[in-house]
Amino acid sequence: MFHTSFRYFLAATSAAMLVYLGLTLGPSIRAENERFAACKNDTSSQCLSSLGVEQAMDARFVPPHMPEVSMLAQMGRIDDAFALALRAESENEPLPEDVEATVDRMLASHRLTGALRKGKSLQEAMEMTPGVGAGTLWITALDFLGRRPYGVPARDGSTADAIPRDVVSEIAQRIVDIAQNEPVRPRISHLVEAAELHAALGNRDEALKVLQSLPRTDNASINPSENLVRLIGSSTFLQLYREAGGTHLSILLTAAAAEPDMTLAATYLEEAFTASSTKKPFPEYVWMERIIERAVDLGLQPLALELARAFEDRADTEPAIFPVFAHIEAARVLLLAGADEGEVQARLDVALSMFRTKDGKTASDASEIGSIRWGTRWLDAQARREMATLKARLGETETAIAYMAGLEQPLFSWMSMLTSEIPVQDVDLLLLAARGALSDEELAYAKLQHAQQLLLSDTGEGQRVWAQAKATELAKSDTLTGEHAVRVYSMLSRIGALVEDQRLERLGLEQMAEAALKSRRYQDLLMAGFWWNRSQQMP
Numbered sequence: 001m002f003h004t005s006f007r008y009f010l011a012a013t014s015a016a017m018l019v020y021l022g023l024t025l026g027p028s029i030r031a032e033n034e035r036f037a038a039c040k041n042d043t044s045s046q047c048l049s050s051l052g053v054e055q056a057m058d059a060r061f062v063p064p065h066m067p068e069v070s071m072l073a074q075m076g077r078i079d080d081a082f083a084l085a086l087r088a089e090s091e092n093e094p095l096p097e098d099v100e101a102t103v104d105r106m107l108a109s110h111r112l113t114g115a116l117r118k119g120k121s122l123q124e125a126m127e128m129t130p131g132v133g134a135g136t137l138w139i140t141a142l143d144f145l146g147r148r149p150y151g152v153p154a155r156d157g158s159t160a161d162a163i164p165r166d167v168v169s170e171i172a173q174r175i176v177d178i179a180q181n182e183p184v185r186p187r188i189s190h191l192v193e194a195a196e197l198h199a200a201l202g203n204r205d206e207a208l209k210v211l212q213s214l215p216r217t218d219n220a221s222i223n224p225s226e227n228l229v230r231l232i233g234s235s236t237f238l239q240l241y242r243e244a245g246g247t248h249l250s251i252l253l254t255a256a257a258a259e260p261d262m263t264l265a266a267t268y269l270e271e272a273f274t275a276s277s278t279k280k281p282f283p284e285y286v287w288m289e290r291i292i293e294r295a296v297d298l299g300l301q302p303l304a305l306e307l308a309r310a311f312e313d314r315a316d317t318e319p320a321i322f323p324v325f326a327h328i329e330a331a332r333v334l335l336l337a338g339a340d341e342g343e344v345q346a347r348l349d350v351a352l353s354m355f356r357t358k359d360g361k362t363a364s365d366a367s368e369i370g371s372i373r374w375g376t377r378w379l380d381a382q383a384r385r386e387m388a389t390l391k392a393r394l395g396e397t398e399t400a401i402a403y404m405a406g407l408e409q410p411l412f413s414w415m416s417m418l419t420s421e422i423p424v425q426d427v428d429l430l431l432l433a434a435r436g437a438l439s440d441e442e443l444a445y446a447k448l449q450h451a452q453q454l455l456l457s458d459t460g461e462g463q464r465v466w467a468q469a470k471a472t473e474l475a476k477s478d479t480l481t482g483e484h485a486v487r488v489y490s491m492l493s494r495i496g497a498l499v500e501d502q503r504l505e506r507l508g509l510e511q512m513a514e515a516a517l518k519s520r521r522y523q524d525l526l527m528a529g530f531w532w533n534r535s536q537q538m539p
Contacts, residue, residue: 036517043513045075045532051517052525053080059522062088068523071530073110074150081107104131109139109149116140122170134178134190141171141197165201172197176210184217188244192222199228208232211240220245230258234268249275249287253294266303269295273307283318285311285326292333301338308337312347324354324383331390341394351387355380381407385417392422392430401433410437411446418450420457424466441482444474448491455498464499471495475507485515486524490531497535509535 032054039047049072056062066088072081085103108131115125126132142149145168172194179190191210198207207228214220222241229237234255241251252272256265273291276284288311295304311333315326331347388403400417407413414434418427427450435443451467471492480488489512496505509532516528 036520040514040517043510043517043532045529047529048513048516048525048532049075049077049080049529051520052522052529053077053084055520055525056084056522057087061091062522064088064092068526069106070150071526073107075530075533076114078107078111078114081110101131105133105136106131108132108136109143112136113140113143116144116167122167122174126174134175134182134186134193137171137175137178138190138193138197141168144168145197145200147200168197168201169203169206172206172210176213184215185221188214188217188220188222192224192228196225196228199225199231202231204231208236211237214240214244216243217245219247221248222246223250224254226254226258229254234259234264249284253291256294256298262298262300265298266295266300269300269303269307273310277310277314282320283314283326285315285320285329288314289329289333292337296336304333304337305339308333308339312343315347322379324351325379325386327351327354328383328386328390332386335390335393344390344394348387348390351383354383381409381413385413388417389419389422392417392426393419395423395426397426397429397433400430404433404437407437410434411442414438415446415449418446418453420454420459420463424454424463427466439482441480441484441488444477444480444488445484445491448474448488448495452491452495452498455495467495468499468501468504471499471504471508475504475511479511479514481515481518483519486512486519486527489515490527493531493535505535 035047035051035054039051052068053072056068062084066084069081069085069088072078072084082103085106086099089099089102108129111129112125112132115128116122120128129136139149175190175194175197179187179194182190191214195207195210198204198210211232214222222244224237224241232240237258238251238255249272252268256268256272259265259268269291273288276287276291288307292304292307292311295301295307308330312330315323315330320326327347327350331344331351334347335344384403384407388400391397391403392400404413404417414430414437418430422430431443431447434446438446447470451470454463454467457463474488474492479485489508491508493505493508493512496502496508509528512528512531516524519525
């Protein structure tokens with residue numbers, strides 16, 4: 001009797017709870033569903049972004065330093081960006097002393113830029129913007145100059161043409177004023193930024209004056225643009241750089257790129273190569289490769305080949321901490337510098353010998369490759385990806401596929417392996433092989449990322465045709481709905497914009513919005529809202 005009564009009591013309680021939940025949550029869920037339905041019927045950046053903000057604010061957890069905060073700010077939704085950033089930073093451990101001040105600094109450049117675009121003077125804009133510093137002014141000036149400090153252009157395409165030059169010049173002077181009261185290292189960084197702004201405006205005298213005021217310190221961090229070095233003159237800039245305490249070899253690469261006298265440019269590169277190849281305890285092979293790349297970029301092919309063969313010799317006599325990578329890099333620079341294919345293949349054979357077979361012997365064929373001799377499995381995978389890329393560039397697709405077989409994180413591995421130098425006719429064969437390791441959606445992701453990379457690299461008409469064909473092929477296929485769907489369609493829309501195919505761009509945007517509304521993930525909704533905002537094709 002007791003058990004029967006208890007079962008009735010439990011059933012009645014459950015029913016009451018369901019009624020309660022229906023009465024309290026039902027209207028809220030219905031209202032949310034109605035908002036999603038309304039956005040689907042009349043899609044816009046506004047409704048996608050608003051839904052994204054709602055979902056983010058209701059999420060159980062949001063990470064700090066969310067990219068979605070910057071997206072909202074770039075769309076002019078500063079209040080939403082502030083609220084979301086405040087919530088994200090409040091979940092940080094340990095909690096910042098003044099969370100609001102932290103968020104103000106994050107959004108300061110967006111607020112300052114917005115105030116200046118509305119016609120405020122620089123002084124007025126700074127007074128009404130909390131958290132303004134030298135870095136804020138620098139980012140704002142870059143935005144005005146069309147340098148895309150946030151990675152993408154504004155919807156209206158605003159550039160320096162729409163902003164008086166004297167505003168950028170005034171910003172440069174304000175940066176100088178702020179820098180005078182800073183410690184030495186940030187002062188140097190901010191003074192160089194001020195000089196960069198003067199250089200962007202062609203004001204050599206002002207840029208030189210700022211550089212001459214750099215304080216002296218040991219191992220100063222100074223990373224100038226080619227434009228600044230070119231305007232000042234490479235010899236003069238190097239003198240100022242060294243007087244300020246700069247010592248990094250990267251300055252010689254910048255000086256070479258900025259120098260119109262190719263004999264002097266070659267001298268800079270040779271000096272940098274000698275210094276990096278004799279570094280102790282190991283040669284700086286990464287920098288040696290960059291130097292050779294710069295020589296090729298400058299048309300100094302004989303020098304590039306000479307340095308590539310010196311690189312090869314160094315890899316034999318001064319192994320890197322993980323020897324396989326020095327040999328892979330040697331093969332890469334030999335190929336880049338125009339060495340015979342046999343030289344490249346021989347170096348890749350040396351790299352292969354750094355691997356064991358599955359039964360512990362020295363590997364001699366990609367199909368029997370096991371683990372690397374020195375390093376972790378992550379380095380093992382990196383080496384195999386890089387060797388696969390080089391084999392693919394040489395037209396050996398079957399060997400490249402063998403190197404890729406069985407790698408963990410297959411989507412990342414295949415996207416890393418595909419580069420713009422691989423002939424597009426071979427890319428199709430590689431993607432066909434990737435199908436065995438990737439889902440249809442992952443394959444679409446890898447395919448479109450490569451297509452976008454080809455267009456941004458401007459590698460030629462054949463690659464452009466291939467990229468557009470792959471994007472059009474995806475646009476006609478079944479709609480994707482998985483975790484990568486919104487990113488895939490965002491790339492589809494950008495490819496449409498790059499090839500000036502408005503129909504393809506619009507289709508990508510529409511499918512992106514549809515996928516975001518289905519997933520209801522705040523990341524997807526805000527990304528879709530952002531790209532709709534940036535497109536001239538959509539409301």
